[in-house]
Structure formats: structure tokens, C-alpha cells
Amino acid sequence: MGFSGAIKSIKEKRLVKQQALQLVKCLCKEISSLSYTEAIDICDSAILVAAQLGITEVVEEIIETFPSAIYCRAAASNHIFHVAVENRSERVYNLIYQMSDYKNFYSDIRDANGNNLLHLAAKLAPAHKLNEISGAALQMQREIQWYKEVEKFVNPHSRERLNRVGKSPKMVFTEEHKILKEEGEKWMKDTSNSCTIAATLIATVMFAAAITVPGGNDSSNGFPIFSRNKAFIVFAISDAVSLFTSATSLLMFLAILTSRYAEEDFLHVLPKRLIIGLGTLFLSITFMMVAFSATLYLVFGRKEAWVLIPVGALACLPVTSFVLLQYPLLVDLVYSTYGPGIFGKQSDRPFF
Template sequence: MIYIIGERKNTYRTIQDSYENNMLHLVGRLAPSNKLKRRTGAALQLQRELQWRQEVEKLVFPTFITKENIFKETPEMVFTKEHETLLKEGEKWIKTVAESCSITAALITTIVFAAAITVPGGSNQDTGIPVFTKKAAFTLFAIADAISLFSSTTALLVFLSILTARFAEQDFLVRLPRRLIIGLCTLLIATTAMIVAFSATLFLVFSQQKLWVLAPICAFALLPISFFFVLQFPLILDLLQSTYIFKFGKNDDENSKFVQNNIQFMFSK
């Protein structure tokens, strides 16, 4: 509504209530539950609150950012007090996600590292070269296993960095969501690559040059990949949209036109 007002928005930059609260003091208050529930998890809810405060800071005069009300509270103090519970819930939520994913990443790292040492088919006792070196499926196995090992290790380190973070308010704005995005994406890559490596091993050891075996192997391999993608991709999408695609301001829909007409009517009075 402030953006739609246009030139008259300077009036709202300096307005205060009877307690000398400016716009930032009011922004510091916790949003209603029906507004918070639009975001997935307490961490993204706190992130949205921080984004809203950051957006309003662009509208008010710089002196209002640190100005106190009659209770000697700055806008930042009001925000911290109002969002104390949400901060704890956000920390708990993001730690739970990071702990669960770090266990999965550690398990994948262990599996693919063991698979890299004990290559399918074994090695030549004289030269030490793997028996299936010249097979295309073995090359696929080696590449997929390496990708899975590197990406799962990266995911594990990222999730550990989340668990050891300080969890300050400003960290929920970009730093922690960005780490969670990187961790989930690398974990998705690691899981997919692990399934591909396992499928290549099955084909090498049990197919006996029968190409029709590829069909059931590929069908079963798609199941865990599909389930993981369907279950985790919505969270990744929410994180991306909330962190990098958030928008405030004027919209070109019927609601903004309705608001604009009412504002014009109000000022005409």
C-alpha cells in the first residue's frame, strides 16, 4: 500500500503513534500465525520477518532505525523480544533437518568409499588392474561413484557447518538457508549418483551381456531417486523462493488496483 501511495509515502516515513513507535517498531512485532504459516518451517518464517524489516528500513529515515520509543526500546530491541520464541523454534527446526541429512550423507560416504576400494569383479592379481576396466558400465560406475563420494562429503561438511553455526538473527536471512540449499542439493546429487553406481555394478556382475537386464535395473533404480526428489524438492524450492525470489512492493493485480482506488478516494476527502 505504501508503494502504491507514491509521492504521499513521505508522510508515512515520519509518522509515530502516541508511544513514539515508528514504522520499524511496528514491523518488529510478531506477525499473526496465519501469515507465518505461509512459510515452511520456523526458520523460513523468521527469514520472512527479517526480509520484511529489511524492506521497511529502506522506506524510513536513517535516524528512525535506532530511535527509541517512550519505553527506551529501539526497533531492533522490539524485533528481538517479539521473535525470541520464533528464533529458538527456527534454530531447532534447521538443526533437526541438518542432523537428519548429515546422517544420510555420512552413510552414503561410507558406502561409496567402500565400493571404490572393492571394485566390482575384482582386480587382476598380477597387475592390480580391475577386470572390467574396458567395460562401458565400469566407466559409468567409476564416474558415478566418484561423484557420489565427493558430493556426499561436501553435503556432510555443509550440514556440520550448520550445526556449529551461531544461529544469530541475521544468519537466518541468507547464510543458513543458503547452506541448507547447498547441502540438500549435494545430498540429492550424491544419492542419485550412488544409485547409478549400484545399477552399473548390478549390470556388470549379473547381466552376462544381456541388455534386457537394463530395463528392470533402471526401473528399480528410478524408485528411490523419484521418492527422494518428490519428498525433498518442495523444501529446496521453498528455500530458493524464500531466499532469492522474495518480492515486496507494487503488484499489477486487481487487489492493488482496488487499494489504489480506495487510497485516492481517501485523499480526495
């Protein structure tokens, strides 16, 4: 599909969404003419399905037309807020959270099994929601973010309250996320092992290059022969930066490998170490290529200048490959750890 085809597809999807929203508005207007009991019976199922699927616009429209629909219950005695949390519909969660008159109602309410809102946040997210996030470690991080967010919302005494089978929210979280935690630990260790090898090789090469400088040393004073050449200064600085960043990267990956891998570590500690490790590894590869190019310039710069063009182009290949392969992961890590987050104001409508 070409660029014009992609634009056309986006416009068509936007048009369908607008038409669907207009249909919902028309239906709500028609339903408002029915009796209260009939209207609520129709809206209850609609708003619960919309909350489950994360369709905020439908939830918003129904609540604006029928405010009491926010109190509806599902078959398992779950309210709309419970459905949003259990299905990880963050947009619906944010929408109801900003309704000050209603959020206090949900802070301590329990379902038929004695689970409060934090118990539901402690359960494992649906598979389709987990698959939206790359890597088991980031999936675990998102689950902890949900748990922490709901933990701040519920009443303090609800955080340790037991359900009907005698389990606290923390116990439910540990039990439900046991396999995901193990997969996250394995993913982190596999990634760190692979990157540790690369960082070790770069550190070894750069240390050797610092000892055996290009051109050798002057026998009369022991200084490098090319010490006054600008290209040599570029080589020396690039070599030092590459050595230091690769050593830092190596230490970060070793710290990941020796981590205790507690649940809390997946929230900030492990992602931060991986971000620093990948970032410094990228810098070490970049400056290694700069040092290599500076060395070639010192050797061939005057007599064989034509050699520098293809070699310089090829020197960009490892850097470009690393960016293409690891940049998406690095962006996901930074955004998930230090980004604005998925929780916040959802609508500009003046809800109660």
C-alpha cells in the same frame, strides 16, 4: 474433485472476485455524491479493513476515488501504511510504496505508543501470516526480510529511535522473535541431523565401493578386470561424484549444526547452506543409484539381462522418494532466498 471440477471452481472464484470489485466501484461512485465528511467517514473504515486483509484492489479503488483516504487513522492512531506493515500485507505495502507523493509522509510518522513504522515491522507477524510459510526457519527469514525492507524505507534517524517504553526497533524485534528464533534453530538442527546421517552413510558406502571395485583386480597388473568396459567407466565416475557430493553435503550440514544462529544468519547464511546441503545430497543419492545399476550391468549384463529391468526401476525409487519428500522444501528455500521477493511494483495505474 476431478480436473474439470477444479477448473470450474477456479472460474467461479474469479467471477466472484470480479463481481465484488464491480460492487466496490459502484459503491465508490455512489459515495462520491455525498459530502466530503460523510464520504471520508465511510471510506476510512473500509480502506483500513482492506489494508488489514491485504485486499489491494479495494484499497486501490478507494484511493483513486478519494485520494485523501490514504491519510485515515485507525483507533490506535495507525495509518493505513502502519496497518499494512503490522499485518504483513505486502501487496498493500507495495501499492502505497509506489505512490511517491505519499510514502514520504509515512517514513517518520509515529502511533500513539511512539512506535514508528520500523517498530511495527519489528513485531511478530500475525499467526495466520506465519502459517503461510513452511518451517520456523523460513518464517524467521520472512520476518527479517520485512524488517530489512522497512528499514530501507524509514528515515535513517528513525532506525534507532526509542518508543514510549524506551525500546528501539531492533530491541523490539529481538524480544518479539525470541521464541520463533529458538524454533527456527531447532528446525534447522533437526533437519541437518537427519540429513547428516544419510550423507555419512552414502560417503561410507561410496568410499568402500571405490576400494573394492566390481569384478576385482587383475593379478598380473593390478588393474580392475572391467577397466575397459564402458559400464565400469560409468561406475567409476558415478561413484566419485557421489562420494564428493555426499562429503560436501556432510560439510554443509555440519556447518549448520555449528552455526552461531544469530538473527542475521536466518536471512542468507543458513538457508544457503541448507540449499547446498540438500542439493548435493540429492546428487549423491542419484549417482549412487547410477553406480549401483552400472555394477549390476557389469555382473549380469550379458547373461541375465532381464534382471536389469526391475532392478533399474527399483533404483529410481530412492531418488523419486527424495524428490517427493524434499523437493517442496528445496523450492521454498530457493524461492524465498534467491527469488524475486514479495516486495515490488504492485499496480500499473498512474498513481501520483
